[in-house]
Amino acid sequence: xxxxxxxxxxxxxxxxxxxxxxxxxxxxxxxxxxxxxxxxxxxxxxxxxxxxxxxxxxxxxxxxxxxxxxxxxxxxxxxxxxxxxxxxxxxxxxxxxxxxxxxxxxxxxxxxxxxxxxxxxxxxxxxxxxxxxxxxxxxxx
Amino acid sequence: xxxxxxxxxxxxxxxxxxxxxxxxxxxxxxxxxxxxxxxxxxxxxxxxxxxxxxxxxxxxxxxxxxxxxxxxxxxxxxxxxxxxxxxxxxxxxxxxxxxxxxxxxxxxxxxxxxxxxxxxxxxxxxxxxxxxxxxxxxxx
Numbered sequence: 108x109x110x111x112x113x114x115x116x117x118x119x120x121x122x123x124x125x126x127x128x129x130x131x132x133x134x135x136x137x138x139x140x141x142x143x144x145x146x147x148x149x150x151x152x153x154x155x156x157x158x159x160x161x162x163x164x165x166x167x168x169x170x171x172x173x174x175x176x177x178x179x180x181x182x183x184x185x186x187x188x189x190x191x192x193x194x195x196x197x198x199x200x201x202x203x204x205x206x207x208x209x210x211x212x213x214x215x216x217x218x219x220x221x222x223x224x225x226x227x228x229x230x231x232x233x234x235x236x237x238x239x240x241x242x243x244x245x246x247x248x
Numbered sequence: 249x250x251x252x253x254x255x256x257x258x259x260x261x262x263x264x265x266x267x268x269x270x271x272x273x274x275x276x277x278x279x280x281x282x283x284x285x286x287x288x289x290x291x292x293x294x295x296x297x298x299x300x301x302x303x304x305x306x307x308x309x310x311x312x313x314x315x316x317x318x319x320x321x322x323x324x325x326x327x328x329x330x331x332x333x334x335x336x337x338x339x340x341x342x343x344x345x346x347x348x349x350x351x352x353x354x355x356x357x358x359x360x361x362x363x364x365x366x367x368x369x370x371x372x373x374x375x376x377x378x379x380x381x382x383x384x385x386x387x388x
Contacts, residue, residue: 242388245353245383248384
């Protein structure tokens with residue numbers, strides 16, 4: 108059997124992403140693989156006519172919010188031994204990048220997150236991720 | 249015992265999917281079923297019935313070869329495996345089969361035979377991710 112060492116899960120606190128995380132834990136267990144939860148905070152969009160904005164502060168508070176979301180996810184999962192990463196920027200791109208950096212053997216993503224339009228079967232982040240990620244991607248419905 | 253479906257089309261990339269599926273099946277204690285989907289033949293209605301029969305027969309042989317090659321690989325890696333041949337639209341046929349309660353999910357190569365080299369994700373894998381209700385593992 109090939110060594111399965113690192114599994115990455117893209118989470119956003121939504122129910123499908125929790126389902127993905129649970130599946131990833133179940134999957135990683137027999138392999139003794141490490142599980143890393145990645146939450147990407149979408150970039151802050153400000154109106155174009157905002158004369159001045161404390162962008163640094165906004166980013167810091169968004170990243171802090173991300174940490175809280177992740178803490179909530181870890182608690183919802185029953186606090187297993189997982190590591191967490193928070194990033195700010197375009198979600199699919201940053202998850203794919205993190206997968207490369209960590210040499211992930213598997214990337215797990217829920218088919219729909221928080222931002223999904225109801226009638227879409229697959230969310231935009233999951234869709235984009237299966238297109239750009241160079242590592243195996245498991246889409247959980 | 250849960251079953252993992254593996255889509256094969258005889259391409260080297262789909263065999264890569266088979267290898268990963270074997271790892272997953274061993275980890276989860278699941279069994280594998282290899283699936284090949286025969287697409288409907290697009291021939292003009294005026295074509296001779298005999299010609300259509302010949303094409304169908306040829307396609308069936310290709311399908312059998314692909315399934316046998318995949319099954320041999322699975323057995324070499326130490327797992328039993330079943331094979332299924334389906335008819336219809338590939339993504340839809342696989343998604344329908346995956347609705348069975350015993351199915352854990354589907355493993356598919358990111359690109360198969362027909363992929364243009366500059367696309368990152370084949371049309372069938374892309375469609376499957378959209379229409380399948382069970383987890384889909386896209387392998388690269």
